[in-house]
Every structure is written in structure tokens, then in C-alpha cells.
Amino acid sequence: MTGGRLSLNQRTIANASLAEAIDACRAAGLTSIGVWREPVAEVGLERAAELIKDSGLRVSSLCRGGFFTAAEPGAVERAHLDNRAAIEEAARLGAATLCLVPGGLPAGDRDLAAARARVVEAIERLVPYASEQGVVLGIEPMNPIYAADRGVISTLGQALDIAERFDPAVVGVIVDTFHLWWEPGVEAQIARAADRIVSYQISDWITPLPPDTLLARGMMGDGHIDFASFTRAVAAAGYTGDVEVEIFNADLWAQPYGTVVQTLSERFEQLVRPHL
Template sequence: MSDLSRLSLNQATVKYADLPGAVAACLRAEIPGIGLWREPVAEYGLRKTAALLRETDLVPTSMCRGGFFTSPDSDQRIKDLADNRAAIDECAELGVPELVLVSGGLPAGSQDIDGARALVLDSLAELAPYAGERGVRLAIEPLHPMFCSDRCVVATLDQALDLAMHFPAEQVGVVVDTYHIWWDPNVYRAIERAAGRISAFQVCDWITPLPEGVLLGRGMMGDGCIELRRMRRAVDAAGYTGPIEVEIFNETIWNTDPAEIAELTAARYLEHVH
């Protein structure tokens, strides 16, 4: 098989597999990395997860997710920051270098998007030094604007960079996720601007028509309209040499055998991304 050395399978792509099942699928397909999610890690156990990764030499490339910083309620903000510190600690124990952050959407009943973004910056200021002390980088992920109201008020790579630039590059970076930013006419200039700040590069494809419930509209590479190899070359040109994660939310893919999905992921990665 051709070079898969940068490939990582995000657990979301094989959502219905438990952690050992996801690990086994990676090993069978000769995929060297895995992007973790906190919930299945907690279900399996943090120490058992660390042991499993050591035994298999599978490299944890990121952890999803932290964030959700936009509550105006002071008590809730204290709880949210505590949960993010716990996520940072989990990353440190597992040797995960990047904690992916989804910023949070507008609070219920609010139309103050600037205020929500200010709360994101305030939370980063609280968490960035804590993460840096533990060798974990906070990775701000911009989400497609259709998620702005309820999930993520950071909608472009430039907006994510504007936030990240307040902090040292080793503390706060950004996620380049093809699904969320491919449409942006400024995306390639933004990727160039992101040199030294790219924490993670995640790939999948945009399929149309979108299914009911746009969250599940991601497709396997090659099934949609994104110029995946062009974007990979752009992040390479920006100096990023790290893992390339495949993260797909799609009910049909989730209902397919994880080993089969891992094999297809490796083949499509070589055909459309590498």
C-alpha cells in the first residue's frame, strides 16, 4: 500500500464502534493515527485507553471536544471552564497534543453574536496558559455558517485566527476542516496566514443534496465537490506536516462495518488527498 503515514481515522467516522473496535479497524487498514472523542474514551476508561494506545502504537492525533464558551450565566461558565480543564487533563494523560474546540452558538434568545464571540475570547484567556503548562494546544475549529446560531459563532478560518493570535502559537491553534471552510473565497489566503497555527487538518467531502439534518451531510472523500488535494497542498505549503484526520458524520457510513470503512478511508485518502 502507498504512503499512509499521515493518515488518522477520527472516531466520529466509525461512531458505532467502541474504542477497541475503532483501534482494530485502524490497525487492519494500516492507519497509524486515531482522532479521539471524549465520550467513548470515558466509556472505555482513561487508563485503559492509554494502555491500549501504548500496546498498539496507534498515535492519538487529537481529542474532540472542548469549548461551548458562550453561556452568559456565570455559574454555567464556571462549570464549562472546569469541564474544559478536565478535557485538557485527559489529553495530557493520553499524550494527545491537540484539544479541538467548538466555540458554542448564540445563547437562547440572544441575537448578540459579537458578545458571544467576546465570551469565547475570554474563555481562551482563562484556558490557554493551563493548556500550555500541560503540553496541550487548544485548537479552535471554525464551523460552517449554518451552525452559527446553535453550535459555533466562529464561522471562518480568519475568525479563528483572529482569536488564536491573542495567544502564543504553542498554546492556541486552529483546525482546518475541509467540510466547514471549503466554500470561503478567502480560504487559501487564510491557510497561508495560518502558518505555524494549524493544529489539525481534517478532511471529508461535501455532498449534495444535503440529507435532512445537515450535521450528517459529510461524505467520503471523492463523493462530493471539495478540492481536497488542492487544500492539502495549501496546508503543506503553510508548513503543516502533521496528521490528516478523516472525520465523517454520515448515518450510512456509521451503519457500515468499521473495518470496511477504515479500508475505504485509506483507499480514498490515497486517491483524493495524498
């Protein structure tokens, strides 16, 4: 039984359709899945909701909203509307959280402080609608390797400074080992996060880093992260939700889905579950 709290983020088997990802979860005995908006859109939201309902799987997260850093008013408005749509999708799918990727610096823009401030404004504007829809927003602090082009929120401490402005029933944080393993004092920040932790995502930091930094994540156990201590900190903070394996890695994407899910289930049992 690898079920229980292990969830497959479907991006870990990026070439699979939603139906195939659901099948891979069920075949491996998983009871939860993290879904992405693109493969949901491929089949349509209603059909996706039906597939998931029929499967009996929980939806540990919907990836992803966010990309809040545009400065140009039209782009800001488009991002807002897209995030409202993402909130509706998260509500329809019953996702435990909507992952918010902060977004990077706009092209040619070097004002990091202003970009970070726009993230806060954009979240503030979304909160009432998320609350109305019963959706929990999950701010995802991202490894500084992505600070320029993907996520200007770089530490759990920084994400909590934002989240704590809002009702914990509506705004939380995503704790991801790849993004946060290096953060000085991260255990204290995890403890501070407490019931703000709305998703625990895992993958490893491997070296040498693969050439495409967006596909640089490794299978747990293949890299440098101490999953025992990190997981104990998350458990001690009171997190009882699913543990989502999210690995972007071209070598993994080339493997059969079943093999990938088998491997990650084994690594989860060995490295993570004993510490939950």
C-alpha cells in the same frame, strides 16, 4: 500502506468502542487515531491511555472541548471546569491537539457578537492551564450552517484573529475542509495560519445536504470539495501532521467499520496524499 499521515477520527465509525476503533485502524495499517472524550470515558481515562499506548497509534486529536458561549455565570464556570478536564485528558492521551468547538448561541440569545467575545474570554482563561499541561488548543472554525447552534466562529480568518493573541505553542487552529472549503480567500488564510495549523481534518460537502445537518458530511470524492488544491495549500503552509478523516454520516455509520476504513483509505490515497 495507507499508514503514514492518515488518521481515523473515531466519530467516522461512531458506533465503535475505543477498542474497536483502535482495531479498525491497526487492521487497515493506520498509525494514528483521533479520539472522542465519550468513548474514552466509557472505558476510563487510564484504561484508554493503556489501550492507545499498547496499540502504538498516535493520537492526532482529542474531540472535544469548547462550548464556550454560555452567558449565565454558573454555566460559564461549568464549561471552564469541563475544559480543564478535557485538557488533562488530552495531556494523558498525548493528543496532538484538543479540538475546541466554539459553541452556538444560548437559547433565546441573538447577540452573536457577544457570544463570539465570550469564546475569546474563555480561551484566554484556559491558556495558562493548557500551557502548564503541555496541551495545544485547536480552535475549530465551523461552517456557518452551524453558527446558531454549534460554532459561532465561522471562518479561518476569524479563528486566526483569536489564535494570534496567544503563544503559537499553545493555541492553534483546526483546518477542516467541510467547514472552510467555501471561504473566500481561504488559501491566503491557510498560508497566514502556517504553524498555527494543529490539525487538518477532511470530509466532503455533499448535495443535497442530508436532512440532519449534524450528519451532513460526505466521504472525500462524493461531494464538491477540491481536495487537491485545498491540501496543497495546507502542505504549502508547512503542515506536516496527521490528516484526520472526520465524517458524521448516518449511511456510513450503518456500514461495517472495516469497509468504512477501507474506503476512506482509498480516497485518501487517491485524492489527498498526492498533494501533501
